Amino acid sequence: MPELPPTTRMFLLLKFISIKLQHMCRDFVPLSSLNGTKVHKGNKQNLPLKICQSCKKPFSWRKKWAKCWDDVKYCSDRCRTNK
DSSP, rough: OOOOOHHHHHHHHHHHHHHHHHHHHHHHTTTTOOOOOOOTTTTTTTTOOETTTTTOOEEOGGGGGGGGGOOOOOHHHHHHTTT
16 A cells, blocks of 8 residues: 555544534533533523424524514515515
């Protein structure tokens, strides 16, 4: 088997290290989560969903809809105007 050039060996080593780091960081639990669950800012997995009455696609809760979520029917202004 031929010897690889040093730049190729370095590239492969860095690629291997980055893959290993991704796997190690995937299960990272921040110290701020006191109850033992994986909580971080920006976690959008548990947001409520609705189906847009115009385009029939699912859309999720947004902070600007916090006070009127029960009244929200459309995913965007475009869908609201194209009833």
